Amino acid sequence: MFLVGLTGGISSGKSTVSSQLKELGCPVIDADVVARKVVKPQSPAYRLILRYFGQEILLDNGEIDRQKLGQIIFSNPEKRRLLNSITHPEIHKEMFKQILLYFIKGYRYVILDVPLLFETRRLTRFLTHTVVVYCDPATQLSRLMQRDGLSQEEAEQRIGAQMPLKEKRGLASHVIENSGSREDTHRQVLRLHTKLEDSMEFLVVRAVAVAAVAGLGGLFLYTIRLLVS
Numbered sequence: 001m002f003l004v005g006l007t008g009g010i011s012s013g014k015s016t017v018s019s020q021l022k023e024l025g026c027p028v029i030d031a032d033v034v035a036r037k038v039v040k041p042q043s044p045a046y047r048l049i050l051r052y053f054g055q056e057i058l059l060d061n062g063e064i065d066r067q068k069l070g071q072i073i074f075s076n077p078e079k080r081r082l083l084n085s086i087t088h089p090e091i092h093k094e095m096f097k098q099i100l101l102y103f104i105k106g107y108r109y110v111i112l113d114v115p116l117l118f119e120t121r122r123l124t125r126f127l128t129h130t131v132v133v134y135c136d137p138a139t140q141l142s143r144l145m146q147r148d149g150l151s152q153e154e155a156e157q158r159i160g161a162q163m164p165l166k167e168k169r170g171l172a173s174h175v176i177e178n179s180g181s182r183e184d185t186h187r188q189v190l191r192l193h194t195k196l197e198d199s200m201e202f203l204v205v206r207a208v209a210v211a212a213v214a215g216l217g218g219l220f221l222y223t224i225r226l227l228v229s
Contacts, residue, residue: 001102003099005131006131007133008132009162010158011147012135012140012178013178016133016182017133017176018030018111020186024189027109027111028111029099029111036066053072053079084120092122109199118167118168118171129174130173141155141159144159176188176189
């Protein structure tokens with residue numbers, strides 16, 4: 001089994017591509033879903049977030065108000081880095097648990113849907129392929145304003161808080177161009193799916209795992225420690 005990183009920018013269409021891959025039967029681990037799980041009330045990350053951001057970010061039911069917290073970190077890079085330092089280690093640990101489950105089930109590859117894949121770079125060393133969902137800047141801005149009901153200034157601020165899509169595009173091994181129709185995007189997803197399914201790279205990874213189980217596990221265990229650290 002090998003790992004494929006899927007990323008993009010806000011309103012670039014990454015969620016659409018992720019959904020289409022799931023429909024094709026691909027195992028997808030969504031970092032946003034995992035992120036919500038690791039900040040549930042009374043979790044270690046939850047307690048740290050309250051310590052540094054205060055009770056005012058809570059909803060009436062005690063859960064974290066993600067929209068309010070998002071407003072804080074998008075306008076304050078220092079607080080955004082602080083939040084990432086709290087949540088990212090917990091997210092990576094939970095993702096690794098899910099990766100192991102898919103490995104045990106015998107899947108050829110797993111897709112890691114990670115919005116900040118290239119910003120943090122903590123996972124890129126473990127990925128065989130990286131996929132960026134790209135759209136042109138004007139389309140991205142228009143989609144975000146319409147989706148979230150934001151003014152142009154607010155939307156530009158949120159887009160500006162992330163690595164530019166053009167830069168991510170240059171770092172990826174595959175690009176899904178999502179400026180056009182949904183049908184065109186789906187055709188690109190099908191081509192990517194076929195390429196991944198036909199790849200034999202999973203055999204190399206499985207051979208390494210077998211060697212580890214056979215007693216040559218030092219490097220394997222070191223890799224695990226790197227991933228969860």
